Amino acid sequence: MPSYSIDGVIPVVDPSAYVHPTAVLIGDVIVGPNCYVGPCASLRGDFGRIVLEEGSNVQDHCCVHGFPDNDTVIEVNGHIGHGAILHSCIVRRDALVGMNAVVMDEAEIGEKAIVAACAFVPAGMKVPARSLVAGIPAKVKRELSEDEIAWKLEGTQTYQELTVRSLASLHEVAPLAQVEADRPRLPATEVRSLIATKRG
Numbered sequence: 143m144p145s146y147s148i149d150g151v152i153p154v155v156d157p158s159a160y161v162h163p164t165a166v167l168i169g170d171v172i173v174g175p176n177c178y179v180g181p182c183a184s185l186r187g188d189f190g191r192i193v194l195e196e197g198s199n200v201q202d203h204c205c206v207h208g209f210p211d212n213d214t215v216i217e218v219n220g221h222i223g224h225g226a227i228l229h230s231c232i233v234r235r236d237a238l239v240g241m242n243a244v245v246m247d248e249a250e251i252g253e254k255a256i257v258a259a260c261a262f263v264p265a266g267m268k269v270p271a272r273s274l275v276a277g278i279p280a281k282v283k284r285e286l287s288e289d290e291i292a293w294k295l296e297g298t299q300t301y302q303e304l305t306v307r308s309l310a311s312l313h314e315v316a317p318l319a320q321v322e323a324d325r326p327r328l329p330a331t332e333v334r335s336l337i338a339t340k341r342g
Contacts, residue, residue, distance in 0.1 A: 143167060148188050159194075160308040162202075178305045180204070180224075190214060190230060199301040204228070209247065221298045223259065231263075234271070238294050254291050258283075300331050 145153050145167045153167040159177040161167065170187035173179060177194045180202035185192050190208030198220035200206060206222075208214040208230035216222060220233045223241035230247040233239060237251045240259035247265040251257060255269045258276035269275050272291065274283045 151187070153185075153187065158305075158309075160305040160312075162308075163314070174198070176302050176305055178301045178308070195220065195235075197298065197302050198222070198233075199298065199305075201226075201301075212247070217253075219295070219298050221294065221301070236291075236295065236298070237269075238297075254286065254294070256286060256290070256294060303331070 143161045143163050143165050146169065148169040151169045153169065153171040155161055155173040156175045158175045159173045161173060161179040162181045164181045165179045165183040166185070168186045168188050170191040171185045173194045175196045177197065178199040179185065180200065182202055183200050183204045184206070185200065186207045189210045190212040192206050192208065193213060193215045194200065195216060195218045197218055198216045200216065200222045201224045203225045204222050205227045206214055212230040214228055214230055216233045217235040219236045221238040222228065223239060225242040226239045227244045228239065229245070231245045231249040233251045234253040236254045239245055239251060239257045240261065242259055243257045243261045243263070245251060245257065245263040249263045249265060249267045251269045252271035252273065254272045256274050257263060257269065257280065258274065261276050261280040262278040263269065263275065263280045267280065270282060272286050274286055275281060276283050
């Protein structure tokens with residue numbers, strides 16, 4: 143992975159974490175155990191510290207950055223969807239930030255909360271635990287159900303499994319010129335979309 147020191151501060155990646163080779167880590171970045179950092183993610187710790195706690199994931203094309211003397215923290219089992227932007231904020235334990243959402247300075251996403259896809263969480267907003275927020279700017283819509291919280295955890299556990307799979311078997315290769323007659327399929331996982339989960 144492209145990893146850069148700045149002012150003598152070097153990123154740290156736990157050996158049990160997986161960081162894709164196209165992700166970029168700069169400076170004061172700490173990636174904890176069993177974390178997943180996806181393709182083309184940018185974790186720029188050139189001003190403030192960035193911390194990914196155990197089991198969290200930052201998916202492809204996410205951008206994580208912060209102000210000087212501010213830590214941007216994703217707590218245990220935090221889940222950051224494709225293309226999200228986090229800036230000088232805290233994502234509490236078991237929370238989810240949806241695809242292409244933006245979480246601004248000194249905002250805090252409460253434990254087991256969900257930020258909907260494409261939401262804009264303004265600076266300083268405190269999202270209550272176990273709540274759903276959505277919109278531009280984000281507003282609290284309702285409390286999450288136990289089924290929704292369980293669904294989120296299943297998704298995060300799938301990314302933790304992906305960490306293990308990636309460490310074991312993800313390698314750069316040349317593509318094939320044509321599809322094999324007996325082309326294998328990837329192993330199935332138990333995780334389903336939220337819509338499928340609600341349908342039962």
